[in-house]
Amino acid sequence: MIKVHLWSGLRRLAGGAEAxxxxxxxxxxxxxxxxxxxPGLEPVIKAGVSVVIDGEVTAGGRNLAVKPENEIYLxxxxxxx
Amino acid sequence: MSxxxxxxxxNGEAAEFLTDPRETLLDVLRNQLGLTGSKEGCGTGDxxxxxxLLDGVLVSSCLVLGVEVQGKTVETIEGMATDGALHxxxxxxxxxxxxxxxxxxxxxxxxxxxxxAQNDNPTETEIRYWLAGNLCRCTGYDKxxxxxxxxxxxxxxxx
Amino acid sequence: MPKDELKAGFRLVGxxxxxxxxxDKVTGRARYGADIVAANMLHAAVxxxxxxxxxxxxxxxxxxxxxxxxxxxxxxxxxxxxxxGEDWNLQENTIAGDTALYDxxxxxxxxxxxxxxxxxxxxxxxxxxxxxxxxxDVDAAMAPDAPVIRAGNADHSVPEGMHPNVVRYIDxxxxxxxxxxxxxxxxxxxxxxxxxxHQGYIEPHACxxxxxxxxxxxxxxCTQGHWYIRRMxxxxxxxxxxxxxxxxxxxxxxxxxxTTIFMEPLALALSRKAGGRPVKLVMSRAEVLxxxxxxxxxxxxxxIGMKKDGTITAGQVNFRMQGGAFFGMSPIxxxxxxxxxxxxxxxxxxxxxxxxANRPKAAAYRAPGSPMAAFAVESLLDEMCRELSLDPLQxxxxxxxxxxxxxxxGPTYNRIGLVETLEATMxxxxxxxxxxxxxxxxxAAGFWFNHGGETSVSLQIGEDGTVGVSVGTPDxxxxxxxxxLMVAETLGIEYEAVRVNVVxxxxxxxxxxxxxxxxxxxxxxxxxxxxxSAIKQMCARAAAEWGIDPEAVEWVDGAARPAGENAxxxxxxxxxxxxxxxxxxxxxxxxxxxxxxxxxxxxFGVHVVDVEVDPETGKSTVLRYLVVQDAGRAIHPAYVEGxxxxxxxxxxxxxxxxxxxxxxxxxLQNPMFLDYRIPVASDLPMIDTVIVEVPNPGHxxxxxxxxxxxxxxxxxxxxxAVAAASGARLRTLPLSPPKVLAAIKAGQ
Ligand code: FES
Ligand code: FES
Numbered sequence: 001m002i003k004v005h006l007w008s009g010l011r012r013l014a015g016g017a018e019a020x021x022x023x024x025x026x027x028x029x030x031x032x033x034x035x036x037x038x039p040g041l042e043p044v045i046k047a048g049v050s051v052v053i054d055g056e057v058t059a060g061g062r063n064l065a066v067k068p069e070n071e072i073y074l075x076x077x078x079x080x081x
Numbered sequence: 082m083s084x085x086x087x088x089x090x091x092n093g094e095a096a097e098f099l100t101d102p103r104e105t106l107l108d109v110l111r112n113q114l115g116l117t118g119s120k121e122g123c124g125t126g127d128x129x130x131x132x133x134l135l136d137g138v139l140v141s142s143c144l145v146l147g148v149e150v151q152g153k154t155v156e157t158i159e160g161m162a163t164d165g166a167l168h169x170x171x172x173x174x175x176x177x178x179x180x181x182x183x184x185x186x187x188x189x190x191x192x193x194x195x196x197x198a199q200n201d202n203p204t205e206t207e208i209r210y211w212l213a214g215n216l217c218r219c220t221g222y223d224k225x226x227x228x229x230x231x232x233x234x235x236x237x238x239x240x
Numbered sequence: 241m242p243k244d245e246l247k248a249g250f251r252l253v254g255x256x257x258x259x260x261x262x263x264d265k266v267t268g269r270a271r272y273g274a275d276i277v278a279a280n281m282l283h284a285a286v287x288x289x290x291x292x293x294x295x296x297x298x299x300x301x302x303x304x305x306x307x308x309x310x311x312x313x314x315x316x317x318x319x320x321x322x323x324x325g326e327d328w329n330l331q332e333n334t335i336a337g338d339t340a341l342y343d344x345x346x347x348x349x350x351x352x353x354x355x356x357x358x359x360x361x362x363x364x365x366x367x368x369x370x371x372x373x374x375x376x377d378v379d380a381a382m383a384p385d386a387p388v389i390r391a392g393n394a395d396h397s398v399p400e401g402m403h404p405n406v407v408r409y410i411d412x413x414x415x416x417x418x419x420x421x422x423x424x425x426x427x428x429x430x431x432x433x434x435x436x437x438h439q440g441y442i443e444p445h446a447c448x449x450x451x452x453x454x455x456x457x458x459x460x461x462c463t464q465g466h467w468y469i470r471r472m473x474x475x476x477x478x479x480x481x482x483x484x485x486x487x488x489x490x491x492x493x494x495x496x497x498x499t500t501i502f503m504e505p506l507a508l509a510l511s512r513k514a515g516g517r518p519v520k521l522v523m524s525r526a527e528v529l530x531x532x533x534x535x536x537x538x539x540x541x542x543x544i545g546m547k548k549d550g551t552i553t554a555g556q557v558n559f560r561m562q563g564g565a566f567f568g569m570s571p572i573x574x575x576x577x578x579x580x581x582x583x584x585x586x587x588x589x590x591x592x593x594x595x596x597a598n599r600p601k602a603a604a605y606r607a608p609g610s611p612m613a614a615f616a617v618e619s620l621l622d623e624m625c626r627e628l629s630l631d632p633l634q635x636x637x638x639x640x641x642x643x644x645x646x647x648x649x650g651p652t653y654n655r656i657g658l659v660e661t662l663e664a665t666m667x668x669x670x671x672x673x674x675x676x677x678x679x680x681x682x683x684a685a686g687f688w689f690n691h692g693g694e695t696s697v698s699l700q701i702g703e704d705g706t707v708g709v710s711v712g713t714p715d716x717x718x719x720x721x722x723x724x725l726m727v728a729e730t731l732g733i734e735y736e737a738v739r740v741n742v743v744x745x746x747x748x749x750x751x752x753x754x755x756x757x758x759x760x761x762x763x764x765x766x767x768x769x770x771x772x773s774a775i776k777q778m779c780a781r782a783a784a785e786w787g788i789d790p791e792a793v794e795w796v797d798g799a800a801r802p803a804g805e806n807a808x809x810x811x812x813x814x815x816x817x818x819x820x821x822x823x824x825x826x827x828x829x830x831x832x833x834x835x836x837x838x839x840x841x842x843x844f845g846v847h848v849v850d851v852e853v854d855p856e857t858g859k860s861t862v863l864r865y866l867v868v869q870d871a872g873r874a875i876h877p878a879y880v881e882g883x884x885x886x887x888x889x890x891x892x893x894x895x896x897x898x899x900x901x902x903x904x905x906x907x908l909q910n911p912m913f914l915d916y917r918i919p920v921a922s923d924l925p926m927i928d929t930v931i932v933e934v935p936n937p938g939h940x941x942x943x944x945x946x947x948x949x950x951x952x953x954x955x956x957x958x959x960x961a962v963a964a965a966s967g968a969r970l971r972t973l974p975l976s977p978p979k980v981l982a983a984i985k986a987g988q
Contacts, residue, residue: 007649157268183270223924
């Protein structure tokens with residue numbers, strides 16, 4: 001199981017929990033499992049979020065591996081100049 | 082609109098063109114004579130990217146009409162290196178990393194050359210005020226000022 | 241990975257060779273956007289709305305079309321319908337539909353045989369408008385009586401009952417904010433405002449586009465990212481991406497503003513309508529300022545709790561930002577996490593709103609959102625340090641985020657260099673320079689995430705052992721030099737033997753633009769990987785020639801050698817020797833690398849500025865300026881310094897002079913450099929720099945990305961220095977002389 005931390009706005013869409021726990025080996029599976037458990041998350045995840053794995057902002061490619069020991073945060077998609 | 086025939090000298094070579102009286106010298110240089118080294122950053126005399134020497138005087142070529150250069154001499158960035166050798170300013174700009182995007186560079190080089198022609202040992206303040214009409218958005222001017230200082234020192238040493 | 245485990249003792253990395261494009265740029269040969277011409281080319285001009293908000297009732301182009309030399313006119317009717325989301329935004333901004341949404345919004349475009357005829361024709365296009373009420377201020381746009389710019393734009397996040405102009409709401413935090421404030425000895429709050437500023441690149445947008453009836457086309461354009469241009473133009477025009485070949489010109493500055501399209505599809509649409517003739521479209525400065533991406537304007541509340549010893553117990557922000565009349569354009573999602581990113585604070589609460597206003601569609605501008613956030617937070621911190629008589633740098637050091645700190649936006653930091661940056665700042669001689677009357681010193685810290693992004697690089701070994709590298713990230717500030725250094729270092733050859741080319745969209749996989757401080761990080765990392773892959777192949781060729789196992793070959797100093805005694809005794813095969821024979825040993829040797837690179841390392845900076853304020857006029861003069869920033873590793877230190885100095889200069893302009901000024905009629909009043917005043921040489925002192933190197937473990941040479949962080953601290957640093965010099969604490973930028981003078985007078 002992996003634990004995904006949510007920002008406050010997402011928590012409201014996921015039953016209020018600070019984090020959700022899902023069964024997943026990749027970012028894609030993680031998103032799918034989160035949406036299955038909390039359908040309200042779908043539009044936000046589809047619109048694009050940044051996945052921070054062990055402190056590193058990734059582009060959230062669906063194939064990226066996630067493991068139970070990773071620290072995983074979703075944050076609002078960030079853009080650069 | 083009838084066009085006017087102009088003969089002039091650009092970078093030491095005779096040049097002639099037909100111009101609409103509304104066209105600027107910058108338009109003529111870039112579009113008719115193929116000298117695109119002079120840049121248009123504003124078209125209103127505020128950025129200096131179009132700086133050229135007209136009869137030896139530093140001007141913004143976007144504020145000069147093409148018809149005004151009849152019988153005059155124009156010097157642009159394309160004429161700054163002579164016989165394949167870079168002007169010391171050009172060399173020091175490269176060595177000092179005094180350009181990032183390089184869009185302001187031709188205008189600044191032409192302006193700096195005009196400064197050194199009348200003051201071979203300018204202070205930092207004199208350089209900064211002379212170049213105040215040449216905008217650079219990339220560098221913060223630090224390396225530009227240093228490059229001008231070093232080029233001036235080299236030219237004094239050589240003289 | 242600790243610092244000493246990263247490669248050290250480099251031959252080339254960290255040196256300052258001449259940049260490969262230097263000669264072209266000092267001789268005027270370099271070709272920028274407006275320098276490209278094509279045979280049979282037409283010139284275009286754009287008709288723009290003179291109103292901030294107006295319904296377009298009728299467009300009559302008949303008089304323009306009757307003019308000799310006019311070949312085509314396009315309006316929104318020439319573009320496909322049914323676009324959604326960001327594609328709709330792009331199309332709507334390219335050319336208005338029913339409604340002009342800001343002063344300068346394009347409503348029609350014309351192509352003619354000369355630029356003068358095109359401009360004449362543009363004046364002959366008659367547009368009938370019905371003027372609508374407008375709003376340009378962010379707070380006013382949220383007020384109950386504000387005119388609605390576009391209903392139904394808000395996303396799921398916006399709380400019920402808010403004005404329809406509020407389109408996004410973001411909130412996050414951790415800890416217990418009330419308990420945090422209760423634990424503080426001093427709690428202060430303030431409201432801070434920043435006006436919109438423009439990236440201010442000296443090169444106006446320019447492109448040359450050609451599109452045939454068969455949907456195939458080409459474009460030459462100054463851009464930070466030509467795959468973005470391709471994708472966006474294809475979407476706006478309804479053509480296929482692969483059929484549009486986009487070649488980037490040299491770029492005369494971008495700073496984020498050239499990561500998107502503004503008028504490029506107009507050139508293509510005009511070309512298509514004019515029988516496929518190439519169309520050149522070059523913006524004027526006024527068009528650049530009125531209709532291309534400024535940054536957002538912001539209104540920000542901050543509240544901070546601090547103990548007597550300087551420990552920050554709680555921080556709270558509420559930011560409002562407008563990014564024009566289009567959803568998703570403000571950097572609110574970036575500003576909020578940047579607000580407290582420098583500090584380790586147990587209790588934090590962030591809230592932010594994005595608001596639509598009748599202003600141009602904002603684009604990214606260097607560390608989007610971070611300068612505004614830092615202005616608000618770092619100003620209030622400074623006020624509190626003064627109130628508690630604490631040293632502002634010591635307070636920052638006491639609370640500094642480090643490896644293992646839970647960041648303000650949630651995740652735990654990896655190896656970061658803020659502590660080292662603060663220590664280097666404190667050790668700098670500028671900190672002990674004496675200050676005279678009416679002079680003051682200000683400090684501030686800043687942060688940027690940095691970015692990896694989609695990257696594709698290709699590297700070719702030449703027959704003489706020289707190396708070509710094809711990258712897809714346009715070179716704005718010397719990245720070709722940095723990438724060449726890293727490739728030459730990796731291959732063990734000379735810097736001059738590597739030529740890095742920025743290539744067109746047909747030559748590589750998709751690349752994101754040069755943004756997010758990623759060119760040296762991402763293209764550099766990919767180029768190193770591509771070089772490693774070429775090395776493997778060259779080792780294999782050598783192994784085949786020697787008849788030994790490829791594993792028994794190693795690459796040292798630009799040549800394949802047997803690895804150790806047991807591998808056999810063979811003289812080294814240099815890259816030149818392998819290249820010369822490659823046709824007969826298996827064919828061309830090249831290396832590719834495609835990825836979305838991980839390992840991005842955040843970067844922190846600290847600025848110190850000394851300012852003198854003239855008590856008679858309120859004019860501020862910058863006397864001394866210091867930038868200290870963690871680069872990870874400086875590949876070409878001169879261009880790293882250049883990024884620091886350029887970022888500082890832009891921030892100083894934002895602090896002291898630059899602002900979008902709108903009249904009561906909603907029109908931009910200062911769309912020229914004379915009135916939109918960016919810093920000139922005589923406004924600035926030398927800008928001192930210190931490059932701190934805490935290598936990023938996620939990059940083969942430790943690069944973090946250096947382009948953006950430098951613009952985050954100056955706004956607050958300058959405001960703090962002005963407060964120290966004059967006693968006038970201004971919470972609204974810019975600190976123009978009349979404003980400072982009034983504040984001094986009010987304080988007396
Ligand atoms: S283009 Fe002539 S001064 Fe700017
Ligand atoms: S180097 Fe870009 S404007 Fe000066």
